[in-house]
Amino acid sequence: MTENKPVVSSGGGLSTIWIIPILAVGLGIWMVLYSFMNEGPELEISFNNADGLTAGKTKLKYLSVDIGQVESVTLNADASGVIVTAKLEKVHEDLLKDDTRFWVEKARIGAGGVTGLSTILSGAYIKLAPGKKDLAGSAKYVGLEVPPLTEVGAPGARLVIEAESASSISVGDSVLYHDYVVGRVESMEFDHKKEKISYGVFIDAPYHKLLNTSVRFWNISGFSLTASAEGVSLDTGSLETILSGGISFGVPEGMPVGSTVKDGTIFTLYSNYSDTLEEAYKYGEYFVVSFKQNLAGLVPGAPVQYRGITIGRVERVLLKEMVSQGTRTMGSAIPVLIYLEPGRLEIGDNSEGKKQLISIVKKGVEGGLRATLASGNLLTGSLLVSLDYFPDEEKAELGSFNQYQVIPSISGGLEQIQHSIAQFLKKLNSLPLENIASTSGEALASLNVLLSSEEIKNIPIQLSDAVTAMNAQKIPEKLASALDSLKLTLDGLAPGSPVYNDLDNTLYELNDALQGVEELTQSLSNVSSVLPSSEVIDPEPEVAK
Amino acid sequence: MSNSAASEGLSSCHLCYKLAPKSEHKCPRCGAAMHLRKTDSIQRTLALLITAFVLYIPANVLPIMITDQLGASEPSTIIGGVLLLIKLGSVPIALVIFIASVAVPLSKMFSMLYLCWCASQDVPISVRQKTVLYRITEFVGKWSMVDVFVVAILVALVNLGGLVVIKPGIAALAFAGVVIVSMIAAESFDPRVMWDNLEESLEEKND
Numbered sequence: 001m002t003e004n005k006p007v008v009s010s011g012g013g014l015s016t017i018w019i020i021p022i023l024a025v026g027l028g029i030w031m032v033l034y035s036f037m038n039e040g041p042e043l044e045i046s047f048n049n050a051d052g053l054t055a056g057k058t059k060l061k062y063l064s065v066d067i068g069q070v071e072s073v074t075l076n077a078d079a080s081g082v083i084v085t086a087k088l089e090k091v092h093e094d095l096l097k098d099d100t101r102f103w104v105e106k107a108r109i110g111a112g113g114v115t116g117l118s119t120i121l122s123g124a125y126i127k128l129a130p131g132k133k134d135l136a137g138s139a140k141y142v143g144l145e146v147p148p149l150t151e152v153g154a155p156g157a158r159l160v161i162e163a164e165s166a167s168s169i170s171v172g173d174s175v176l177y178h179d180y181v182v183g184r185v186e187s188m189e190f191d192h193k194k195e196k197i198s199y200g201v202f203i204d205a206p207y208h209k210l211l212n213t214s215v216r217f218w219n220i221s222g223f224s225l226t227a228s229a230e231g232v233s234l235d236t237g238s239l240e241t242i243l244s245g246g247i248s249f250g251v252p253e254g255m256p257v258g259s260t261v262k263d264g265t266i267f268t269l270y271s272n273y274s275d276t277l278e279e280a281y282k283y284g285e286y287f288v289v290s291f292k293q294n295l296a297g298l299v300p301g302a303p304v305q306y307r308g309i310t311i312g313r314v315e316r317v318l319l320k321e322m323v324s325q326g327t328r329t330m331g332s333a334i335p336v337l338i339y340l341e342p343g344r345l346e347i348g349d350n351s352e353g354k355k356q357l358i359s360i361v362k363k364g365v366e367g368g369l370r371a372t373l374a375s376g377n378l379l380t381g382s383l384l385v386s387l388d389y390f391p392d393e394e395k396a397e398l399g400s401f402n403q404y405q406v407i408p409s410i411s412g413g414l415e416q417i418q419h420s421i422a423q424f425l426k427k428l429n430s431l432p433l434e435n436i437a438s439t440s441g442e443a444l445a446s447l448n449v450l451l452s453s454e455e456i457k458n459i460p461i462q463l464s465d466a467v468t469a470m471n472a473q474k475i476p477e478k479l480a481s482a483l484d485s486l487k488l489t490l491d492g493l494a495p496g497s498p499v500y501n502d503l504d505n506t507l508y509e510l511n512d513a514l515q516g517v518e519e520l521t522q523s524l525s526n527v528s529s530v531l532p533s534s535e536v537i538d539p540e541p542e543v544a545k
Numbered sequence: 546m547s548n549s550a551a552s553e554g555l556s557s558c559h560l561c562y563k564l565a566p567k568s569e570h571k572c573p574r575c576g577a578a579m580h581l582r583k584t585d586s587i588q589r590t591l592a593l594l595i596t597a598f599v600l601y602i603p604a605n606v607l608p609i610m611i612t613d614q615l616g617a618s619e620p621s622t623i624i625g626g627v628l629l630l631i632k633l634g635s636v637p638i639a640l641v642i643f644i645a646s647v648a649v650p651l652s653k654m655f656s657m658l659y660l661c662w663c664a665s666q667d668v669p670i671s672v673r674q675k676t677v678l679y680r681i682t683e684f685v686g687k688w689s690m691v692d693v694f695v696v697a698i699l700v701a702l703v704n705l706g707g708l709v710v711i712k713p714g715i716a717a718l719a720f721a722g723v724v725i726v727s728m729i730a731a732e733s734f735d736p737r738v739m740w741d742n743l744e745e746s747l748e749e750k751n752d
Contacts, residue, residue, distance in 0.1 A: 014588070015584075015585040015588040015589055015592070017585065017588060017589040017592040017593065017733075018588070018592045020592055020593060020596045020726075021592045021593070021595035021596040021599060023596075024595075024596040024599040024600055024722075025595075025599050028599050028602065028603065031603065057619065121615040122615050
């Protein structure tokens with residue numbers, strides 16, 4: 001039995017078959033190690049909701065290439081949003097920077113058209129926009145609720161435009177320059193501290209070079225109809241901007257081009273183009289004018305004109321200051337703050353021009369410069385402040401109200417007309433019309449009496465008597481005898497009368513005499529032709545010799 | 546009466562099962578190498594079983610099938626597929642897949658492990674039971690390829706261009722490896738080793 005034993009437990013050492021499990025384990029370890037080493041970074045993205053996101057299914061894509069996958073979708077600590085944990089492939093780790101942006105790509109209808117149609121069938125995915133190269137990576141991100149409108153890393157400039165109200169501009173609206181689209185509104189939020197809407201605007205390259213500190217932005221959404229002291233104006237942009245809104249920008253006419261702007265510069269949004277011109281000047285000085293008149297129609301922004309040229313605007317009515325100053329007397333003048341700009345007078349939009357403006361006003365007031373309230377537009381009833389010289393007015397100087405200087409004012413313009421009409425009517429009223437009426441009545445009555453008197457009635461009878469008296473005299477007879485003697489004289493001259501015969505004989509003898517002269521002339525001419533003629537052709541000079 | 550061929554000084558040819566004296570190195574009939582027992586039977590079986598166990602891990606952890614539906618690919622593991630089928634109400638199919646791809650390979654590998662252990666140790670368990678266990682193991686092992694076949698058929702069948710495409714996952718390869726390796730392990734196991742031990746102990750008792 002013992003000789004069988006070695007055969008049964010043959011070998012005793014390890015069989016070569018162990019290579020197989022070792023190989024399998026080695027392969028397994030290698031696979032684990034490989035996947036561990038190629039483990040990409042895990043990142044957390046927070047979103048408002050997990051609409052369309054599925055753990056283990058939703059992909060992370062960049063330029064439509066899968067670069068990662070959502071691992072889990074959980075609520076955040078206070079259940080106010082979701083945290084999406086995603087794993088990025090290691091090779092794409094570089095895309096992860098501090099300013100990398102993530103958003104959920106799904107079908108959307110926006111300003112730029114319909115996007116993400118492919119996600120209707122395939123489901124939503126998370127898209128990312130890689131950040132700048134020089135930034136460090138991070139593991140926590142806040143996802144965007146709407147995809148960024150501008151391509152990632154697109155050259156251009158980002159600005160902030162502040163507006164008083166949201167009006168009709170919304171995210172995605174165009175920014176235009178000379179009606180050409182050069183950028184768009186990327187974001188919009190309400191700054192509750194400043195009480196302003198701030199728009200994030202992106203201007204594409206190369207148009208961002210058009211930007212400088214003098215540039216002004218204005219709203220061209222819809223259309224604006226304004227009725228002011230300067231009339232009624234209707235401003236509209238293109239049809240597109242009427243429907244969807246937009247912002248236009250440009251350097252106001254006459255403004256010098258400013259310096260270049262940095263990203264994030266804050267600009268103000270004007271409500272229309274004319275507003276940008278209104279405040280095109282930087283320097284100006286406040287003055288106060290007081291009026292005792294009805295100020296209905298004098299709105300802030302109403303022009304201040306000098307002989308029809310706008311040199312400033314009305315800032316506001318200083319009602320509060322007036323009350324706080326304790327002007328108790330009833331019916332005292334209401335102070336109105338006006339703002340005069342030296343730039344409009346073309347004496348330089350700088351501090352030098354401002355000083356000059358003040359001295360001009362000071363001298364002007366001494367020379368009779370007065371402010372009046374004038375009617376700007378009879379249709380809208382708006383008023384404006386007009387400055388002009390009234391040399392006949394009493395001498396005055398610049399006054400003061402709080403910290404402002406006061407330009408003396410007179411009632412003028414419409415007020416003056418109203419005043420003179422009233423005076424005229426007053427005078428008209430005081431005229432003794434009744435007296436005039438009664439005296440003229442009396443005059444007419446006496447005239448009537450005069451006409452109905454006897455002398456007047458006899459005038460035609462006397463005239464007729466005079467004519468008959470003229471007929472009774474012998475004037476025609478004398479005329480007839482004069483004509484007779486004229487006839488006798490003419491008869492003496494008739495043919496057959498001695499005077500006529502004498503005249504006839506005399507004429508006959510004159511005729512004979514003339515015939516004799518003719519014969520003499522004939523014989524003279526014959527003599528001249530008989531005379532020898534030398535070389536001279538013309539016979540008359542020969543005769544003269 | 547219960548003497549084995551080995552105890553009678555005979556060995557069987559692996560190929561044609563001819564009995565020949567164990568001093569013969571080659572089979573007198575077919576010329577194949579003669580061994581009294583399969584070489585390193587238990588070691589080989591154990592090694593292959595361990596390989597099968599190692600392969601069984603990725604086969605279950607990694608996706609066996611990737612369904613690409615309209616651009617959205619969805620990987621599924623074996624257990625995941627089973628659970629999905631149960632959720633969808635197809636319990637019989639889930640049961641089939643579970644038995645074929647989880648219950649059978651695992652029970653096969655564990656019973657092989659148990660048999661190896663029994664063969665190397667002297668365990669007081671009836672030879673008949675061990676033999677039945679071995680038979681069941683051999684029979685059942687053939688069916689564990691069902692899962693691989695399911696994947697292979699689906700990959701070939703479901704290919705609708707961009708709409709739905711099914712791709713085999715890496716786990717399919719691992720699973721095929723498990724099945725093949727465990728089959729080889731079963732093949733390399735020599736059940737006679739179990740009985741040899743029994744006989745020895747019996748003989749010792751008799752002595």
